[in-house]
Amino acid sequence: MRAVKEVAGRAIPFGAKNVDTDVIIPAKWLKTITRDGLGKGAFETIRQTPGNVFDDPQFTGAPILIAGDNFGCGSSREHAAWALLDLGIHAVIAPSFSDIFSGNAVKNGIVPVVLPQEAIERLMEVAGEGQEITVDLESQTVTTLYQDRFAFELDPFRRHCLMNGLDEVALTLERQDAIDRFETRRAGAQGWLATGTNI
Amino acid sequence: MASRPRTLYQKIWDDHVVETREDGTALVYIDRHLVHEVTSPQAFEALQLSGREVRRPELTLAVPDHNLPTTPRVGADGERLPIADPQSAAQLDALERNVRDFGIRYIDATAAEQGIVHVVGPEQGFSLPGSTIVCGDSHTACHGGLGALAFGIGTSEVEHVLATQTLLLQQSKTMEVRVEGVLGPGITAKDLILHIIGQIGAAGGTGHVIEYRGPVFEKMSVEERLTVCNMSIEAGARAGLIAPDETVFAYLQGRPMAPQGADWDAAVAYWRTLNTDPGATFDKSVTIDAADIAPTVTWGTSPEDVVPISGAVPSPDDFPHEAKQDAARKSLDYMALSPGTAMTDIPVENVFIGSCTNSRIEDLRSAARVLKGRTKAPSVRWAIVVPGSGLVKRQAEDEGLDEVFKQAGFEWREPGCSACLGMNPDKVPPGERCASTSNRNFVGRQGPGARTHLMSPAMAAAAAVAGHLVDVRELSE
Ligand code: SF4
Numbered sequence: 001m002r003a004v005k006e007v008a009g010r011a012i013p014f015g016a017k018n019v020d021t022d023v024i025i026p027a028k029w030l031k032t033i034t035r036d037g038l039g040k041g042a043f044e045t046i047r048q049t050p051g052n053v054f055d056d057p058q059f060t061g062a063p064i065l066i067a068g069d070n071f072g073c074g075s076s077r078e079h080a081a082w083a084l085l086d087l088g089i090h091a092v093i094a095p096s097f098s099d100i101f102s103g104n105a106v107k108n109g110i111v112p113v114v115l116p117q118e119a120i121e122r123l124m125e126v127a128g129e130g131q132e133i134t135v136d137l138e139s140q141t142v143t144t145l146y147q148d149r150f151a152f153e154l155d156p157f158r159r160h161c162l163m164n165g166l167d168e169v170a171l172t173l174e175r176q177d178a179i180d181r182f183e184t185r186r187a188g189a190q191g192w193l194a195t196g197t198n199i
Numbered sequence: 200m201a202s203r204p205r206t207l208y209q210k211i212w213d214d215h216v217v218e219t220r221e222d223g224t225a226l227v228y229i230d231r232h233l234v235h236e237v238t239s240p241q242a243f244e245a246l247q248l249s250g251r252e253v254r255r256p257e258l259t260l261a262v263p264d265h266n267l268p269t270t271p272r273v274g275a276d277g278e279r280l281p282i283a284d285p286q287s288a289a290q291l292d293a294l295e296r297n298v299r300d301f302g303i304r305y306i307d308a309t310a311a312e313q314g315i316v317h318v319v320g321p322e323q324g325f326s327l328p329g330s331t332i333v334c335g336d337s338h339t340a341c342h343g344g345l346g347a348l349a350f351g352i353g354t355s356e357v358e359h360v361l362a363t364q365t366l367l368l369q370q371s372k373t374m375e376v377r378v379e380g381v382l383g384p385g386i387t388a389k390d391l392i393l394h395i396i397g398q399i400g401a402a403g404g405t406g407h408v409i410e411y412r413g414p415v416f417e418k419m420s421v422e423e424r425l426t427v428c429n430m431s432i433e434a435g436a437r438a439g440l441i442a443p444d445e446t447v448f449a450y451l452q453g454r455p456m457a458p459q460g461a462d463w464d465a466a467v468a469y470w471r472t473l474n475t476d477p478g479a480t481f482d483k484s485v486t487i488d489a490a491d492i493a494p495t496v497t498w499g500t501s502p503e504d505v506v507p508i509s510g511a512v513p514s515p516d517d518f519p520h521e522a523k524q525d526a527a528r529k530s531l532d533y534m535a536l537s538p539g540t541a542m543t544d545i546p547v548e549n550v551f552i553g554s555c556t557n558s559r560i561e562d563l564r565s566a567a568r569v570l571k572g573r574t575k576a577p578s579v580r581w582a583i584v585v586p587g588s589g590l591v592k593r594q595a596e597d598e599g600l601d602e603v604f605k606q607a608g609f610e611w612r613e614p615g616c617s618a619c620l621g622m623n624p625d626k627v628p629p630g631e632r633c634a635s636t637s638n639r640n641f642v643g644r645q646g647p648g649a650r651t652h653l654m655s656p657a658m659a660a661a662a663a664v665a666g667h668l669v670d671v672r673e674l675s676e
Contacts, residue, residue: 017522018401018501022641027622031266031286033240033293045643068522070402073435074641075620076337077238078353096405099371099437100337104353117522155369157224168355169251172363175218175226179254179365182217182228190214192458192466193230193330196257197304199456 002109003165007091008134010062011127012053015120017068021101024072024080038079039086054087058130066123067094072101081108091135093142095120106158107168111135113142119150137163204476206373207442208408211348211473215331217365227368230330231347232360233316234261234303236294237622238335242358243297253301254364260325261298262306263291264315266622269585269612272309279309287623301361314588314614317341317555321425322588324454328443328470333360338555338638339438340431344424345451346443346473348408351432371437372482374407378415380489385672387565388423389557389636389655391415392430393495397505399485404436407483410475415489416441421450422561429556430638433502442474494670496542497640497653499530504640506542508658508670514538533642534650535630542668545652549633550575550582550663551645552609552656554619557636558587562656563595566636567603569660569671575608576666583610583625585617607663621646634662
């Protein structure tokens with residue numbers, strides 16, 4: 001995975017609340033067996049409305065998306081993160097995210113930035129004017145050319161993975177010994193759990 | 200010194216932590232992993248590309264469900280019928296190839312045991328109390344009805360579990376949803392969970408694991424508990440839990456993958472310790488009075504948009520916050536509803552009985568009780584029943600329920616997710632309404648432009664008969 005230290009550029013002033021992953025990428029696009037090309041289906045229903053923000057040329061390729069509360073709720077489909085990436089989005093700023101989506105985002109190098117509603121409203125204005133916004137992971141701030149500066153929290157482990165482009169599977173595979181020990185301990189105390197589908 | 204009182208969630212969590220990193224992230228062991236055709240191909244592909252193995256193949260069970268057609272799968276001569284949609288067929292082929300390559304137990308599309316992952320897991324005794332269960336599907340929360348810590352994961356996490364049998368997690372906060380009193384006659388688990396989501400909101404449980412507590416849940420069958428926990432995700436919660444008890448043990452005993460003999464006794468002894476200690480505290484607590492709950496339906500495009508069937512479509516001005524007012528306006532527009540319309544005046548052209556929320560035998564019995572001796576209204580164009588698994592289907596047929604449905608004008612289908620997400624050919628046409636027993640009324644969920652009203656199986660059956668939303672209790676008079 002690519003390391004992300006900063007995401008800077010125009011932002012799409014979307015702002016909608018409870019944007020579910022069916023909206024981000026409808027089910028018909030999930031029949032793929034690869035991760036690529038999902039940008040075509042991203043926000044498909046919304047893009048059927050003329051004048052929608054995603055087809056506004058001034059936001060084409062903008063790396064930041066601004067949204068309302070509970071972004072990415074609903075289905076666990078990681079296709080939502082892949083679709084955003086395919087659109088060129090590398091950070092989403094919202095007052096809250098669904099737990100599953102924010103996990104999927106980080107694993108694909110997309111930064112989920114949580115900011116209070118007032119900050120979102122201000123950033124919506126700035127984005128609407130086509131001005132640039134910067135999300136900086138080192139200082140954990142979002143800044144604008146107008147000297148706005150909003151600090152955000154990010155789980156330290158997630159931040160570390162994002163900034164170093166770490167692959168969690170590789171990290172965990174280094175801990176095989178600890179997993180082996182856990183399984184041995186478990187085999188004594190709760191042996192019935194080890195059988196699984198072996199019947 | 201006595202140990203600090205712990206919640207059920209804390210106990211299961213503690214028993215699965217392999218180790219905790221300095222930053223508080225824990226490596227958590229996963230006991231059970233369910234896999235289906237839609238969210239797994241990219242995970243297997245990643246394993247292949249990096250030359251990684253599946254650590255414990257016997258702890259993963261695979262079954263196709265999401266985009267399988269629900270029309271017959273076997274021809275007159277016992278031959279397997281092809282899937283018309285080439286992409287769906289390719290996804291199924293990929294799953295079959297992957298389970299073969301990695302040695303994972305697979306329930307084939309034509310097997311009697313095939314069904315929706317969340318119906319199959321408990322039915323096979325693969326899902327067990329006190330275990331950690333994951334699946335690349337957000338309704339994995341369902342298995343919490345057995346007292347398991349079960350939650351949905353993304354495809355990268357599917358790969359992580361396959362390769363390491365663990366996940367890197369932050370501990371969740373805990374939320375108690377306590378229901379006092381008893382449910383009125385004819386009020387179902389679905390009405391209860393819709394009401395709860397209406398109370399706490401679609402994001403009310405974000406960052407939390409919910410434990411459902413109170414006498415109502417203790418009296419519930421396992422099927423009802425699965426319905427409740429299933430929809431925890433619609434309240435934003437990662438998982439929902441109900442403490443396992445004798446009802447759960449009786450349900451599991453003798454199931455194919457459940458422990459047997461001495462193992463069974465040891466398991467039950469452990470499961471009996473799985474409850475929240477007196478004095479344990481939750482980060483959040485909500486109390487709901489069961490007596491307040493009527494048959495509940497949705498009017499909008501978020502599962503929090505609920506209203507009792509006796510109620511009316513709300514006005515955006517009824518909501519305190521601007522964001523919700525906006526959302527309500529958009530929902531009403533999409534749903535083509537105007538404020539003040541009585542819910543019982545809303546016509547439906549489609550009825551879907553199925554999904555991992557409500558496709559188990561009790562759900563089908565409850566719908567069939569309403570439909571017996573009745574037929575769907577002529578204005579209802581399409582009514583289908585999609586059993587949750589082949590075993591549910593067979594049981595229903597043994598009880599003659601299929602005949603009741605067919606005589607009422609319903610189609611009787613093969614098991615799968617079907618019109619719950621409209622990925623296979625079962626879709627609600629644009630601009631039409633559907634009375635649905637599924638779990639999501641999102642924009643376009645049941646097909647582009649489809650308008651979904653969520654409700655219980657009995658209410659969906661009643662809507663089929665009346666041709667509009669209706670209080671099932673009035674129909675039965
Ligand atoms: S029935 Fe619906 S909610 Fe359940 S697993 Fe299938 S698609 Fe997901």
